[in-house]
Amino acid sequence: MKIMLIGPSAAGKTTLIQRLIDEEIKYDKTQAVEYIGNFIDTPGEYMQQRGYWGSLTITSHDADIIGLVQDSSSEDCWFSGGLTSKFEKPVVGVITKIDKDDSNPKQARSYLELAGCTTIFEVSSYTGEGVEALSQGFHDMVNKYREENKSRYADDYFD
Numbered sequence: 001m002k003i004m005l006i007g008p009s010a011a012g013k014t015t016l017i018q019r020l021i022d023e024e025i026k027y028d029k030t031q032a033v034e035y036i037g038n039f040i041d042t043p044g045e046y047m048q049q050r051g052y053w054g055s056l057t058i059t060s061h062d063a064d065i066i067g068l069v070q071d072s073s074s075e076d077c078w079f080s081g082g083l084t085s086k087f088e089k090p091v092v093g094v095i096t097k098i099d100k101d102d103s104n105p106k107q108a109r110s111y112l113e114l115a116g117c118t119t120i121f122e123v124s125s126y127t128g129e130g131v132e133a134l135s136q137g138f139h140d141m142v143n144k145y146r147e148e149n150k151s152r153y154a155d156d157y158f159d
């Protein structure tokens, strides 16, 4: 199973992956698309700069599920309305940094809903809150998608 995270720079994608795979949490700027275990990490600039969109789209075909990552302490929204329809895989919304004093999960949720996310998780990679539920959510959605779309893919596609 491959989970691809997309979101602006500093949204917390890499830190979330570190938490999900139980690695030491340390800042490590993502410089290129990186495959880390079951995850595909992407640099925020790839969604913030139009010219890189093609790369994200192509890589998304390698993923079973896409996570749009929104920092709950940021007022900026980089997701265009209806963005989820651009991907042919399930897309979930992920709200990060809910431990912060200036966290505003409600606003973050409204951004992700406008982007088209119907399933949204709230997490803190620092405290671990919500991370287990997110992990389970990824699994459940991928399994459902596989079951529903079996006939569209070769037998070994999801191996």
Ligand SMILES: Nc1nc2c(ncn2[C@@H]2O[C@H](COP(=O)(O)OP(=O)(O)OP(=O)(O)O)[C@@H](O)[C@H]2O)c(=O)[nH]1
Pocket (backbone or CB within 6 Å): 007, 008, 009, 010, 011, 012, 013, 014, 015, 016, 027, 028, 029, 030, 031, 042, 043, 044, 045, 096, 097, 098, 099, 100, 123, 124, 125, 126, 127
């Ligand atoms: N308080 C708090 N800070 C966080 C959390 N997650 C990430 N951060 C901090 O936010 C900053 C950016 O995190 P990254 O995970 O590197 O963000 P990114 O989305 O991978 O950024 P790019 O690689 O530039 O695309 C770092 O300083 C993290 O320590 C969180 O859950 N809580």
Ligand SMILES: [Mg+2]
Pocket (backbone or CB within 6 Å): 013, 014, 015, 028, 029, 030, 041, 042, 043, 044
């Ligand atoms: Mg990163």
